[in-house]
Amino acid sequence: MKLHQQRTCIGxxxxxxxxxxxxxxxxxxxxxRAVLLDVHSNASGRGAWTHENExxxxxxxxxxxxxxxxxxxVDDATVLAQFTAREDRPGASRLSGNHDESxxxx
Ligand SMILES: [Zn+2]
Numbered sequence: 001m002k003l004h005q006q007r008t009c010i011g012x013x014x015x016x017x018x019x020x021x022x023x024x025x026x027x028x029x030x031x032x033r034a035v036l037l038d039v040h041s042n043a044s045g046r047g048a049w050t051h052e053n054e055x056x057x058x059x060x061x062x063x064x065x066x067x068x069x070x071x072x073x074v075d076d077a078t079v080l081a082q083f084t085a086r087e088d089r090p091g092a093s094r095l096s097g098n099h100d101e102s103x104x105x106x
């Protein structure tokens with residue numbers, strides 16, 4: 001039975017249900033292979049997992065855990081930025097279209 005697949009967060013190294021984690025994959029296009037957030041958790045190839053919190057993501061970068069997980073030299077410079085951008089999306093998207101400030105400027 002594979003109903004409860006366990007994965008290990010490469011930041012804090014806690015093993016948990018994969019639903020609790022976000023997945024990272026390698027960009028295969030360029031030689032310095034960049035670590036990319038796998039938004040839908042279904043990209044092919046080897047994946048690395050972290051909790052959905054900045055502390056674990058940061059810890060993974062600091063420990064070079066991505067390189068270890070992928071068994072290759074990786075470019076993880078944008079990992080934290082990707083995670084932060086991902087966090088910003090849901091709430092911030094509504095505010096961006098708000099040009100309708102009906103200020104009574106004369
Ligand atoms: Zn963690």
